[in-house]
Amino acid sequence: xxxxxxxxxxxxxxxxxxxxxxxxxxxxxxxxxxxxxxxxxxxxxxxxxxxxxxxxxxxxxxxxxxxxxxxxxxxxxxxxxxxxxxxxxxxxxxxxxxxxxxxxxxxxxxxxxxxxxxxxxxxxxxxxxxxxxxxxxxxxxxxxxxxxxxxxxxxxxxxxxxxxxxxxxxxxxxxxxxxxxxxxxxxxxxxxxxxxxxxxxxxxxxxxxxxxxxxxxxxxxxxxxxxxxxxxxxxxxxxxxxxxxxxxxxxxxxxxxxxxxxxxxxxxxxxxxxxxxxxxxxxxxxxxxxxxxxxxxxxxxxxxxxxxxxxxxxxxxxxxxxxxxxxxxxxxxxxxxxxxxxxxxx
Amino acid sequence: xxxxxxxxxxxxxxxxxxxxxxxxxxxxxxxxxxxxxxxxxxxxxxxxxxxxxxxxxxxxxxxxxxxxxxxxxxxxxxxxxxxxxxxxxxxxxxxxxxxxxxxxxxxxxxxxxxxxxxxxxxxxxxxxxxxxxxxxxxxxxxxxxxxxxxxxxxxxxxxxxxxxxxxxxxxxxxxxxxxxxxxxxxxxxxxxxxxxxxxxxxxxxxxxxxxxxxxxxxxxxxxxxxxxxxxxxxxxxxxxxxxxxxxxxxx
Numbered sequence: 001x002x003x004x005x006x007x008x009x010x011x012x013x014x015x016x017x018x019x020x021x022x023x024x025x026x027x028x029x030x031x032x033x034x035x036x037x038x039x040x041x042x043x044x045x046x047x048x049x050x051x052x053x054x055x056x057x058x059x060x061x062x063x064x065x066x067x068x069x070x071x072x073x074x075x076x077x078x079x080x081x082x083x084x085x086x087x088x089x090x091x092x093x094x095x096x097x098x099x100x101x102x103x104x105x106x107x108x109x110x111x112x113x114x115x116x117x118x119x120x121x122x123x124x125x126x127x128x129x130x131x132x133x134x135x136x137x138x139x140x141x142x143x144x145x146x147x148x149x150x151x152x153x154x155x156x157x158x159x160x161x162x163x164x165x166x167x168x169x170x171x172x173x174x175x176x177x178x179x180x181x182x183x184x185x186x187x188x189x190x191x192x193x194x195x196x197x198x199x200x201x202x203x204x205x206x207x208x209x210x211x212x213x214x215x216x217x218x219x220x221x222x223x224x225x226x227x228x229x230x231x232x233x234x235x236x237x238x239x240x241x242x243x244x245x246x247x248x249x250x251x252x253x254x255x256x257x258x259x260x261x262x263x264x265x266x267x268x269x270x271x272x273x274x275x276x277x278x279x280x281x282x283x284x285x286x287x288x289x290x291x292x293x294x295x296x297x298x299x300x301x302x303x304x305x306x307x308x309x310x311x312x313x314x315x316x317x318x319x320x321x322x323x324x325x326x327x328x329x330x331x332x333x334x335x336x337x338x339x340x341x342x343x344x345x346x
Numbered sequence: 347x348x349x350x351x352x353x354x355x356x357x358x359x360x361x362x363x364x365x366x367x368x369x370x371x372x373x374x375x376x377x378x379x380x381x382x383x384x385x386x387x388x389x390x391x392x393x394x395x396x397x398x399x400x401x402x403x404x405x406x407x408x409x410x411x412x413x414x415x416x417x418x419x420x421x422x423x424x425x426x427x428x429x430x431x432x433x434x435x436x437x438x439x440x441x442x443x444x445x446x447x448x449x450x451x452x453x454x455x456x457x458x459x460x461x462x463x464x465x466x467x468x469x470x471x472x473x474x475x476x477x478x479x480x481x482x483x484x485x486x487x488x489x490x491x492x493x494x495x496x497x498x499x500x501x502x503x504x505x506x507x508x509x510x511x512x513x514x515x516x517x518x519x520x521x522x523x524x525x526x527x528x529x530x531x532x533x534x535x536x537x538x539x540x541x542x543x544x545x546x547x548x549x550x551x552x553x554x555x556x557x558x559x560x561x562x563x564x565x566x567x568x569x570x571x572x573x574x575x576x577x578x579x580x581x582x583x584x585x586x587x588x589x590x591x592x593x594x595x596x597x
């Protein structure tokens with residue numbers, strides 16, 4: 001092409017910075033984030049202190065890793081209800097192998113990773129091959145994993161938890177990397193926060209700046225059309241299910257190494273929290289639209305509300321009320337923003 | 347002729363979808379395929395574009411017999427099809443749609459700056475006036491979407507463009523816009539197969555006309571051999587129209 005760089009069309013001159021920012025999918029989450037932070041920070045000095053921030057960033061981090069992966073999957077047009085319980089499965093495998101079967105922590109983690117990826121692969125294969133709604137398919141794997149987690153744990157330990165990971169070989173090294181703390185200016189932050197930032201950065205880059213990112217939007221937006229122009233739709237979706245599984249393994253391992261024991265029923269009910277965080281972050285339930293960083297912001301809102309309510313001395317039962325209100329407000333805001341974005345100006 | 351069929355046919359089970367159809371398209375020319383619903387237009391273009399395989403007759407590209415196993419095969423030989431439903435993702439921007447499935451790369455990354463620039467340039471080269479390549483395709487009008495799809499096929503090296511009813515869902519003005527891009531693609535040396543059931547759209551832009559009816563051909567005509575009136579009459583089945591007029595006449 002020898003054409004000189006095309007100058008901007010005179011009719012787009014009025015598209016100012018404000019509009020460009022407004023049509024980002026994560027706008028609703030950013031506004032919510034600022035509002036929630038302002039509310040709690042004005043009421044509670046602890047909340048806005050460095051120690052308080054470290055405190056509410058921690059639940060935001062473990063939830064955020066999952067929410068970002070789930071957001072990618074939702075942009076790709078699918079759900080994964082098995083993601084929450086899979087964090088439990090990964091943690092249980094890690095602790096059980098390391099404490100009962102003589103594995104060192106690293107090999108136990110590797111086995112956990114292989115199993116998690118296999119579950120993700122199976123979810124993806126079933127969904128892409130059968131064309132069944134992923135909501136149903138992963139509801140199936142969710143229930144099956146829930147049964148396996150409880151059944152196998154009871155069969156091996158006679159109780160509903162496995163513990164004693166601290167004594168396993170290689171624990172100190174793995175715990176430092178996945179469950180340690182780092183000190184910044186006298187405040188200790190959980191290292192999970194770094195994993196969360198890394199996952200969010202990588203996910204955002206993949207989504208916005210790589211070919212697979214383009215394919216994720218396309219398979220979620222219109223799978224048939226995507227396939228018609230040569231997008232490997234099935235492979236993209238299977239990779240997304242495996243990404244969610246990977247995130248579940250990461251979070252499961254972080255929590256197992258942190259607490260050194262795992263309850264067999266851990267993670268149940270979390271799958272909806274991930275989806276809610278992704279939706280607050282701007283993901284459409286119908287797929288094809290959303291943002292990874294938005295889901296990370298959605299997770300921060302959760303973390304702030306979760307801990308902020310405690311800091312204010314309120315009853316923690318109010319948390320779910322707050323959750324529901326946030327979800328409704330965010331989806332309403334996102335819908336308005338999207339309408340505005342799609343408005344044609346002639 | 348870039349693309350030619352000789353006595354081509356296709357059956358689905360006991361249904362004869364297409365019988366003994368011969369047609370061709372040359373570089374820089376437009377061949378219009380006309381026919382009513384069920385005439386076999388879609389079966390013909392699905393054979394041409396590699397979706398279906400013919401089971402009678404021969405299909406030649408550049409004078410050599412071919413048998414495509416997939417649309418990708420046909421695309422590799424420079425035969426691109428723009429379907430009625432367009433294969434575009436409404437929520438994605440124009441430039442993301444333009445390069446979907448063939449994104450330019452820079453190292454590991456998708457070369458976004460290049461994609462934006464090339465999409466804008468290619469659309470301009472086709473004379474397509476898009477306000478902003480960042481806007482979602484869903485905000486474009488039907489004619490604009492058709493035009494983007496055509497520009498995309500041209501950019502990716504199509505020598506033959508198969509257009510499946512590109513004007514059928516459009517208003518008069520929008521259809522005119524699309525016809526102009528068809529002419530533009532023809533002037534750039536592409537062979538165009540233009541499927542339509544509207545002789546008024548076909549006649550101004552076409553060089554030859556293939557008429558299909560009930561799965562078989564009513565003949566292929568060069569433009570100088572047929573008038574718009576004859577084309578319309580053939581297309582609608584002149585006798586049938588007269589019969590209909592008779593039937594609808596007030597007693």
